[in-house]
Amino acid sequence: xxxxxxxxxxxxxxxxxxxxxxxxxxxxxxxxxxxxxxxxxxxxxxxxxxxxxxxxxxxxxxxxxxxxxxxxxxxxxxxxxxxxxxxxxxxxxxxxxxxxxxxxxxxxxxxxxxxxxxxxxxxxxxxxxxxxxxxxxxxxxxxxxxxxxxxxxxxxxxxxxxxxxxxxxxxxxxxxxxxxxxxxxxxxxxxxxxxxxxxxxxxxxxxxxxxxxxxxxxxxxxxxxxxxxxxxxxxxxxxxxxxxxxxxxxxxxxxxxxxxxxxxxxxxxxxxxxxxxxxxxxxxxxxxxxxxxxxxxxxxxxxxxxxxxxxxxxxxxxxxxxxxxxxxxxxxxxxxxxxxxxxxxxxxxxxxxxxxxxxxxxxxxxxxxxxxxxxxxxxxxxxxxxxx
Numbered sequence: 156x157x158x159x160x161x162x163x164x165x166x167x168x169x170x171x172x173x174x175x176x177x178x179x180x181x182x183x184x185x186x187x188x189x190x191x192x193x194x195x196x197x198x199x200x201x202x203x204x205x206x207x208x209x210x211x212x213x214x215x216x217x218x219x220x221x222x223x224x225x226x227x228x229x230x231x232x233x234x235x236x237x238x239x240x241x242x243x244x245x246x247x248x249x250x251x252x253x254x255x256x257x258x259x260x261x262x263x264x265x266x267x268x269x270x271x272x273x274x275x276x277x278x279x280x281x282x283x284x285x286x287x288x289x290x291x292x293x294x295x296x297x298x299x300x301x302x303x304x305x306x307x308x309x310x311x312x313x314x315x316x317x318x319x320x321x322x323x324x325x326x327x328x329x330x331x332x333x334x335x336x337x338x339x340x341x342x343x344x345x346x347x348x349x350x351x352x353x354x355x356x357x358x359x360x361x362x363x364x365x366x367x368x369x370x371x372x373x374x375x376x377x378x379x380x381x382x383x384x385x386x387x388x389x390x391x392x393x394x395x396x397x398x399x400x401x402x403x404x405x406x407x408x409x410x411x412x413x414x415x416x417x418x419x420x421x422x423x424x425x426x427x428x429x430x431x432x433x434x435x436x437x438x439x440x441x442x443x444x445x446x447x448x449x450x451x452x453x454x455x456x457x458x459x460x461x462x463x464x465x466x467x468x469x470x471x472x473x474x475x476x477x478x479x480x481x482x483x484x485x486x487x488x489x490x491x492x493x494x495x496x497x498x499x500x501x502x503x504x505x506x507x508x509x510x511x512x513x514x515x516x517x518x519x520x521x522x523x524x525x526x527x528x529x530x531x532x533x534x535x536x537x538x539x540x541x542x543x
Contacts, residue, residue, distance in 0.1 A: 160277050162288060164333045168270060169292035171325035177299030178319050181378045181395050182307060185388070186315035188379060190247035198501010200253050201375045204260040205367070205493030209486050215265030216482035225269040225478055226335050233327045236262030240323060243316045263323075266330065268481035275469050276336035276477060286406035286462055293403040293458075297396040304392020347479050350471050358530035359467055362422070363488030364495075365523030366460060369429055369516040371496015372504075373436065380509050384440055394446055398453030405458035417534035418463045418470075419527075425460035426524025428452050430517045437513025456520075464488070492519075 187197045215232060219225035239262060242255035278284055303318055350356060381391045405412070412421065432452040439445040464484070472480025496519065503512045 160284075160288075161334050164329065165270075165274055165277070165288050166291035168326060168329040168333055169289060170295035170298075171322055171329050172266060172270075172295070173292035174295035174299040175319065175322035175326055177296035177395070177399070178303050178315070178322050180374050181300055181391065182303055182312075182315050182388075183319065184375060185307075185378055185382065186312045187252065189312040192247075192249055192252070194376075194504040195501050196249045197379075198375055198497055198504065200249070200256055202371075202494050202497030202501065203253060203257040204264070205490050205497055207257055207261040208264045208490030209494065210490075211261045211264040212268050212482035212486045212490070213479075216268065216478045219265075219269055219478050220475065224335060225273055226330065226333060229266050229269050229330050230327075232262040232265040233330055236260070237320070237323050237327055240316075240320060264485075266326070268485045269478055270330075270333070271465060272478040272481045273333065273336045275465075284410070285465070286409035289462070290403050290406040293399045293406060296399045297403070300392040300395040300399070302392075304389045304395075307388045347472075347476055347483070350476065350480070351483060353471075354530055355532035356471060358527055359464065360484060360487045362426070362523040362527035362531075363464055363484065364492030365519045365526065366426065366429065366456070367489050367492030368496035368499070369433060369520035369523065370457070371493060371498075371519075372500035372512045372516045373433065374493075375497050375500050376504055376509070376512065377436070380436070380440060381446075383509075394450055397447065398450040398457075401451050401454035402458035405454040406462065409459075409462050412459065413466075418466055419531055419534050421459050421463040422531075423524060423528050425455045425463070426520050426527065429456040429460075429520035430524070432456055433513045433516035433520065437510045437517070440509070 184197050184201055187200055192200065215228050219228045222228065236259045239258040240255065242258070243252060245251060245255075274288055275285065278288075299322060303315075306314065306318070377395075378388075378391050381394065382388065386394070429452075432449045435445050435449040440449075465481075468480045468484045469477065472483075496516065499515060500512050503515065
């Protein structure tokens with residue numbers, strides 16, 4: 156029930172989880188560059204989180220179902236993942252960094268899908284309020300990219316691993332205070348496979364994978380791209396923060412958006428704007444005005460897209476299928492798609508340059524939009540009024 160929602164404790168976890176991402180995604184690639192890794196090596200290391208998300212969430216969701224305690228799995232895997240990350244302080248060789256980041260993310264990959272399932276179970280039928288909780292993740296991301304960006308203008312990039320560890324410790328501590336959601340009953344007659352292999356669910360996952368691939372160049376090379384063009388690390392942090400500030404706005408506005416548009420309309424619009432955004436970043440980033448507009452579009456390409464796609468998953472994977480559904484969507488859409496985008500951008504960056512690499516992202520967004528528009532299920536009512 157809504158009155159039982161542990162709002163502050165869930166908000167604290169989202170804050171630190173995305174503060175960790177706000178430290179790792181924009182600045183760890185700069186750290187890798189500073190210790191001498193090649194663009195291809197950087198692409199491989201930065202893609203390892205997506206690679207681990209292909210397999211690991213299935214294991215953790217299965218364990219969560221078996222134990223009937225999703226948050227116990229989050230806490231224990233988070234502890235092991237944090238310990239694994241300490242390996243980054245042992246040297247700067249590619250192999251060590253790849254193994255360390257892969258091990259850390261393998262264990263931490265349990266956190267978000269299981270916490271998303273916990274949040275949505277606490278919310279019950281009031282999923283339109285999801286954005287009001289998730290917005291604290293965006294606030295954490297902004298705090299991190301601005302704060303860390305300014306710190307790194309005054310200290311060495313060698314400080315990045317310690318800053319990542321600090322954020323990780325925050326989300327680990329928060330995971331221990333979030334209460335378990337009431338155990339949901341499995342819908343009689345429904346199986347994961349029965350839901351998963353419906354054509355519109357396959358279309359959703361495939362389209363989500365293409366959207367994640369489209370963001371691969373952005374999450375791997377956006378900071379490197381801006382610094383190479385002469386932007387300061389602080390300015391880079393502010394541009395990351397602008398995108399997430401607009402994401403906050405869309406999360407706060409999601410209840411109204413859900414009443415006005417269908418989930419399908421929201422997702423198709425997000426794909427179209429992603430094409431424009433990544434072409435602009437790739438070819439026109441010398442213009443601060445263009446970059447500002449491109450970052451404003453993050454509200455659609457990530458914020459609205461994420462909330463609507465999670466809404467789809469929650470709608471179709473009901474009851475005890477919720478954790479498995481979130482894990483499947485996360486591993487196939489974010490894992491496979493993100494891995495392809497990161498690896499492809501790493502392979503292209505040195506030889507093709509920023510323009511063509513970000514054009515690849517735009518092409519992936521276009522492909523995802525076409526797949527979703529062609530094979531997704533039609534809707535006639537606004538998202539907040541559609542019954543599963």
